[in-house]
Amino acid sequence: MDVVVTGSSGLIGSALVPALAAAGHRVRRLVRRPAAGDDEIRWDPEAGTIDVAALSGVDAAVHLAGEGIGERRWTEEQKRRVHDSRTQGTSLLAATLASLEPRPSVLLSGSAVGIYGDGGESELTESSPRGSGFLADVVADWEASARPAADAGIRTVLLRSGVVLSPRGGAMKKVLPLFKLGLGGPIGRGDQWLPWISIEDEVAAIVHLLTADVDGPVNLASPKSVRYREYARALGRALHRPAFFPTPMLGPRLLLGRELADALLGDSQRVVPARLLESGYEFRHRDIDDALQSMLGP
DSSP: OEEEEESTTSHHHHHHHHHHHHTTOEEEEEESSOOOSTTEEEEETTTTEEOTGGGTTOOEEEEOOOOOTTSSOOOHHHHHHHHHHHHHHHHHHHHHHHHOSSOOSEEEEEEEGGGGOOOTTSEEOTTSOOOOSHHHHHHHHHHHTTHHHHHTTOEEEEEEEOEEEBTTBHHHHHHHHHHHTTOOOOBTTSOSEEOEEEHHHHHHHHHHHTTSSOOEEEEESOSSOEEHHHHHHHHHHHHTOOOOOOBOTHHHHHHHOHHHHIIIIIOOOEEOOHHHHHTTOOOSOOSHHHHHHHHHOO
16 A cells, blocks of 8 residues: 555654555655655645645555644643644645545544543543543544545544553653662552553554554554553563652642643543454553563563
8 A cells, every 4th residue: 555654753653654664555754844755745734735746646644743742831832732733734634635536545543542531440442422621622623633534435543542652752761761760650649540552552553454444433552451550560570670659740740730740640541442452453462561571671
């Protein structure tokens, strides 16, 4: 397949591009700077421009671009950037793909389990109701922005990703220095459910969904969610370090602001990847110890 990818320099995209190539797909990247070769296509989501002619003949698109949710404190301006970086790019890409002749067969559009909000002890499947709060609102608008593609008959999959674990980036990279010093531990109460997925499974699931007979929202998270305290202990075991020092929520709230800290670290989300499993996907890492040992072990 001829696959175009946005967000190819991010944590997921940088791992996905070589995986797609290894699976035999031709990969072209949508970039915001001038295209440097035949494998790049220029676009500018804020300006609403894209090289439509260069997209002619594309078979599939994987859309991962967007402002990092936890990169900066949530000022009103930053919240606007987070929202617009997702909706503008998604609307532009979905409408452009819908206008092509022939149209691509599939759009895999980034999304997040943040749409469920704080689920407490409930198991959250793709049929669970939308939660409340800023993240839930952003994700709902983000997913709605992909509707032009679906309305045009393009199979559209909404990739509701959990916390993607990789030592190369994201939440895991930020806490690794503390854990390597033996100063890591659970955050807050420690009994919140963590909807984790290894970077290997995140990428493999996306490749799988390019051809799987499924559309709509799909949860990308391990079938075995763990509580934050269990994750901390597993990370300590993988690093051969103690992991008993709890971090009260006061610290993250002072660093990130209360709203962002509570959304990223305080919400409990026991996510179940029901539709991914029904589609026939087989996880490489169901168990948190296995996943972390694979990433961090000798």
